Amino acid sequence: MYTRTNLTFVMMAPDALSLEVAGLCKSYNGKTAVEDISFSVKPGELFGLLGPNGAGKTTILHMLAGVLEPDSGKIRLLGKPFTFRSVAERASIGFVPQDLALYSELTVRENLRFFGGLYGVPDHTLKLRIDEVLELCDLIDCADQLAQVLSGGKKRKLNLALGLIHQPSILILDEPTVGIDVESRVRVLENIRSQAKQGVSVLYATHYLEEIRALCGRVAVLNRGHLVRCFEASNFRFENIYEDLLSHPARQ
Amino acid sequence: MRAWQIVRKDLVILLRDRRALITLLILPIVFIAILGLTTGQILTGRSTNRLRLTLVDQNRSSLAQQVIQEISKDPRIEVELEESVTAAEDRIGQGASTAAVIIGEGFSRKAAEIQLIDLLEIPDRRLAEGLGSLDVQVRSKTTLPLTRAAISQLVFLKTLQVLARYVTSRLPLVKAYIDAHPQLAFEARPNSAAPEVNPYFSDLIASRSAVYLTLVPSYTVMFAFFLINFMARSFIGERTTGTLFRLKAAPVSNMVVITGKIVPFFLVAVVQGIILFAAGRLLFGMSWGVKPWMLLPVIVSTSLAVTALGLLTGALVRSEVQVVAYGTFLVVVLAGISGCLMPRDWMPPTMQKVSLVTPHAWALLAYDQLLTTERPDLALVALSCAVLVGFAALFFAAGLICFRRLRRNSNVSF
Numbered sequence: 001m002y003t004r005t006n007l008t009f010v011m012m013a014p015d016a017l018s019l020e021v022a023g024l025c026k027s028y029n030g031k032t033a034v035e036d037i038s039f040s041v042k043p044g045e046l047f048g049l050l051g052p053n054g055a056g057k058t059t060i061l062h063m064l065a066g067v068l069e070p071d072s073g074k075i076r077l078l079g080k081p082f083t084f085r086s087v088a089e090r091a092s093i094g095f096v097p098q099d100l101a102l103y104s105e106l107t108v109r110e111n112l113r114f115f116g117g118l119y120g121v122p123d124h125t126l127k128l129r130i131d132e133v134l135e136l137c138d139l140i141d142c143a144d145q146l147a148q149v150l151s152g153g154k155k156r157k158l159n160l161a162l163g164l165i166h167q168p169s170i171l172i173l174d175e176p177t178v179g180i181d182v183e184s185r186v187r188v189l190e191n192i193r194s195q196a197k198q199g200v201s202v203l204y205a206t207h208y209l210e211e212i213r214a215l216c217g218r219v220a221v222l223n224r225g226h227l228v229r230c231f232e233a234s235n236f237r238f239e240n241i242y243e244d245l246l247s248h249p250a251r252q
Numbered sequence: 253m254r255a256w257q258i259v260r261k262d263l264v265i266l267l268r269d270r271r272a273l274i275t276l277l278i279l280p281i282v283f284i285a286i287l288g289l290t291t292g293q294i295l296t297g298r299s300t301n302r303l304r305l306t307l308v309d310q311n312r313s314s315l316a317q318q319v320i321q322e323i324s325k326d327p328r329i330e331v332e333l334e335e336s337v338t339a340a341e342d343r344i345g346q347g348a349s350t351a352a353v354i355i356g357e358g359f360s361r362k363a364a365e366i367q368l369i370d371l372l373e374i375p376d377r378r379l380a381e382g383l384g385s386l387d388v389q390v391r392s393k394t395t396l397p398l399t400r401a402a403i404s405q406l407v408f409l410k411t412l413q414v415l416a417r418y419v420t421s422r423l424p425l426v427k428a429y430i431d432a433h434p435q436l437a438f439e440a441r442p443n444s445a446a447p448e449v450n451p452y453f454s455d456l457i458a459s460r461s462a463v464y465l466t467l468v469p470s471y472t473v474m475f476a477f478f479l480i481n482f483m484a485r486s487f488i489g490e491r492t493t494g495t496l497f498r499l500k501a502a503p504v505s506n507m508v509v510i511t512g513k514i515v516p517f518f519l520v521a522v523v524q525g526i527i528l529f530a531a532g533r534l535l536f537g538m539s540w541g542v543k544p545w546m547l548l549p550v551i552v553s554t555s556l557a558v559t560a561l562g563l564l565t566g567a568l569v570r571s572e573v574q575v576v577a578y579g580t581f582l583v584v585v586l587a588g589i590s591g592c593l594m595p596r597d598w599m600p601p602t603m604q605k606v607s608l609v610t611p612h613a614w615a616l617l618a619y620d621q622l623l624t625t626e627r628p629d630l631a632l633v634a635l636s637c638a639v640l641v642g643f644a645a646l647f648f649a650a651g652l653i654c655f656r657r658l659r660r661n662s663n664v665s666f
Contacts, residue, residue: 065501090503101494105265117257118502162498 016079018043018170018201019064024073026059033059034225037073041170041201046193048216048233049205055222057205058098061174064203065095078169091119094168094200098175100159104148108139108158111147112165119166129165136194137161138187153184160188164195171195171202177211189215254504258512259519262486266516272482276524280475281531284467288536302330305403306340306349309333311387313360315418319388322410323353329406337391344393351396351403356387366419371412382408386415465539466595468532469619472551473612474583474592475528476521476558481579483517483562484569492572510655513566514559521555541623546633550618553640557611560647567654586610596620611643 017040024037034056041047049057062068064075069084076082082089102111112130121129134140137157142150147158160176173192177185192215196202204216212219213233221229266272305323309316324331332349334340340352362378363386370377379385383404390407392400420426490496490513499509529547532538540547565582569575587593589603590612596604607613618636621628 062497065497067497067500087503087505090501093501095498095501097494097497099494101498103261103265103495104493105268106261110261110264114257114261115498115502118254118499118504120254120503 016043017041017076018045018078019203020074020076021060021064022074024060024063024075025071026056026063026068027071032225034222037222037227039220039227039230041203043169043201044196044199045218046196046202046204046216048212048219049203049222050207050209050212050219051205051222052207054224055207056225057207057222058174059225060222061095061172061203061205065093065172066090067095091166092169094163094166094171096160096163096171096173096176098178098205100155102147102155102158102162105146107144107146108134108150108161109143111158111162115162116165121166129167133161133165136164136191153180156180156184157188160191164191169200171200173202173204175206176204177206177208185211255508255512255515258499258509259515262513262516263519265486266482266520275478276475276482276520277527280471280524280528281535283475284464284471284528284532284536287467287471288463302328303403303406304330304332304349305407306332306334306343306352308335308337308340308352308354310337310357311355311359315360315363315414316355318414318418319355319359319411322414323407326410341391344391351390351392351400353403353407354389354391356389358387362386363415363418366415368419368423371416371419379412383411386411464532464536465623468528468536468538469616469623470592470595472525472528473554473590473615473619474587476524476554477561477583477586477612479517479521479524479558480562480565480582481575483514483559484565484575484579485572486513486517487563487566488569488572488575506655510563510652514563517562518555518559521558522551525551525555539623541628542626543622543628543630546622546628546630547619549637550615550622550633550640553637553644554611554615556644557615557640557647560644560651561611563651564647564654567651567658586612589613591616611640614639614643
């Protein structure tokens with residue numbers, strides 16, 4: 001099995017995991033945000049994190065992206081330990097935050113060039129890669145427009161494109177389709193699916209059940225900071241999830 | 253090299269912000285031009301830089317005329333004659349004259365009483381009361397007591413020059429000598445050479461641009477510190493637009509991010525300083541002093557202090573509103589304390605010492621040495637630069653500590 005890390009392919013054992021999370025905990029000012037979260041993601045797998053608002057999805061993703069320091073627990077990335085202080089390892093992660101995170105004063109192309117450079121994409125391949133991502137995310141027609149004049153849907157696509165520019169091995173997506181029309185949503189989901197087909201491990205957080213059902217192979221259900229269920233999407237009755245979301249995790 | 257990506261990105265964003273550029277580059281020049289026009293008279297005496305005196309001769313003797321001639325031939329003094337004291341006071345009230353010199357009716361009588369010994373032992377004899385001993389008065393606005401005292405001393409000196417010739421010429425020995433050498437008689441050479449002034453400073457004094465030697469450095473320093481608002485806004489902007497998450501998720505250390513964030517503003521501060529001094533020279537004709545190249549280290553060290561204070565401010569504020577409130581307060585208060593808003597020489601000695609707690613004051617001290625003195629004290633300039641770098645180190649360390657504390661309490665800090 002091969003997986004990509006920043007434009008290079010590294011060989012992994014066939015049963016190797018892209019991401020392993022064990023006993024992850026985080027609290028803010030004494031209030032528990034997430035507790036004892038454990039799961040793993042295989043190369044090329046689409047793994048869904050499903051839960052209502054406040055379930056702890058974003059907190060988990062921020063810890064996995066290295067933005068937030070866990071109180072306890074361990075993360076292994078491509079078989080190696082990953083901590084809040086790891087720097088070089090972050091190059092293999094593509095992080096797409098829930099809120100739009102782009103420079104509105106820069107053009108679409110300049111945004112991509114900046115983040116590509118920041119992730120160490122060499123100059124001689126960056127231009128080509130920018131064109132690829134523009135094509136992939138349907139942004140070619142607005143490549144030289146300032147991000148601030150883009151429509152909401154285009155901004156979402158750019159938000160996703162910025163996470164893809166350096167060809168990450170692991171893509172962490174935090175509700176990437178919030179606030180965009182149906183057509184754009186379909187395109188975004190297609191892009192994510194194509195990334196997984198190319199061997200990218202995708203961690204997809206959302207509270208939209210239908211997206212999880214359409215996209216993910218395995219799903220973890222979160223409620224009030226606890227992982228209440230983890231299952232294969234293909235042989236599960238999604239209607240049962242409502243019980244998980246309505247029940248208190250402490251009773252399970 | 254990855255810091256360079258952030259530097260380039262922030263430079264592009266800053267250069268696209270026309271309002272920021274206007275505030276940083278055009279506004280200071282406009283400010284300096286307006287203040288140069290409106291306060292030129294206060295700071296340099298007049299646009300022509302000459303002291304304006306109104307003379308009233310109530311004595312009408314030849315000796316009084318000689319005193320008036322002695323005063324008039326000084327190139328630094330512009331003399332107007334008035335018939336009455338009231339008219340002279342009106343000129344002062346209208347701002348047309350700085351002071352009035354009134355040669356009283358008793359002047360020639362009192363002058364006739366002066367002996368050689370009175371000239372040799374001024375404090376203990378007839379001239380002990382200065383101009384008052386000769387029935388000569390100097391009047392000015394009550395708000396300018398120091399100016400009045402200085403003018404009194406100047407007029408007294410001119411009067412003594414006339415009296416010295418007058419008194420000595422009455423001595424029999426001197427009289428006999430002058431009779432033997434008629435070309436030495438003071439009546440025969442009423443116009444002696446003008447007092448010598450160092451050419452550099454005579455140019456400076458006569459120049460309309462002298463006022464800009466105060467205004468350009470003062471407002472260059474003040475507007476450099478305006479950058480802290482833009483820096484703090486840039487840090488806040490990264491937080492509010494969510495791009496901070498992306499920067500933190502990128503494979504670069506916090507120090508690289510912070511370096512990338514502050515370098516563009518340092519470069520802008522340096523360029524701003526150079527442009528403002530160039531504008532001072534090209535637009536206002538100001539002098540760069542006898543060692544122009546020494547201005548550069550002062551600009552650079554000031555820019556370091558500015559960017560480090562911007563980093564600290566960025567770490568302390570939490571919103572755009574706080575940037576406007578605290579940032580502007582900081583800029584205005586520090587400018588006021590340091591002497592950017594008025595010449596430092598006007599400040600009381602205690603305040604001059606207090607002002608040294610600000611980086612602005614050290615920058616102004618260095619500029620003052622380089623621009624207004626014939627032989628700049630380079631040790632003082634070097635000390636000022638070192639203190640500015642020290643301020644930068646202090647602010648930078650404090651900024652990093654504040655960012656670390658913020659990061660401990662939330663996930664939205666550098």
